[in-house]
Amino acid sequence: xxxxxxxxxxxxxxxxxxxxxxxxxxxxxxxxxxxxxxxxxxxxxxxxxxxxxxxxxxxxxxxxxxxxxxxxxxxxxxxxxxxxxxxxxxxxxxxxxxxxxxxxxxxxxx
DNA sequence: CTGATTTGACCTCT
DNA sequence: AGAGGTCAAATCAG
Numbered sequence: 001x002x003x004x005x006x007x008x009x010x011x012x013x014x015x016x017x018x019x020x021x022x023x024x025x026x027x028x029x030x031x032x033x034x035x036x037x038x039x040x041x042x043x044x045x046x047x048x049x050x051x052x053x054x055x056x057x058x059x060x061x062x063x064x065x066x067x068x069x070x071x072x073x074x075x076x077x078x079x080x081x082x083x084x085x086x087x088x089x090x091x092x093x094x095x096x097x098x099x100x101x102x103x104x105x106x107x108x109x110x
Numbered sequence: 111c112t113g114a115t116t117t118g119a120c121c122t123c124t
Numbered sequence: 125a126g127a128g129g130t131c132a133a134a135t136c137a138g
Contacts, residue, residue, distance in 0.1 A: 075115060077130060090129070094114085 077090035 074113090076132095078117075079128065079130095082127065088128090092130095 073091040074094045075089055075091050078087050079090070081088050
């Protein structure tokens with residue numbers, strides 16, 4: 001992740017912005033939020049990059065989270081999490097084993 | 111038929 | 125014991 005590509009850093013996504021030029025959103029390791037449902041997200045767009053902290057009442061929209069990211073995701077679980085209005089879906093790589101892909105991701109949606 | 115999804119049960123951690 | 129994460133059998137879809 002080259003820092004030279006960074007054109008914008010902000011605390012929160014721009015409200016109402018259409019993120020149709022997005023490439024991906026990834027949840028970063030964040031030891032400051034090891035407890036609770038919050039997480040630090042990195043948003044990478046064609047000409048924008050920002051970090052934002054997800055709060056419990058913030059929705060990571062489906063179009064944002066399920067954007068094509070080069071992996072084939074297979075859903076393996078869904079849970080209702082406490083203090084969240086919406087269920088959380090769990091995904092992992094389709095070829096987790098024969099390609100050594102250990103990636104998993106969690107998506108909250110409406 | 112084969113691979114993906116659904117969904118309740120099960121496991122781990124606190 | 126409760127909450128979050130994963131498993132796996134049943135079911136669905138191509």
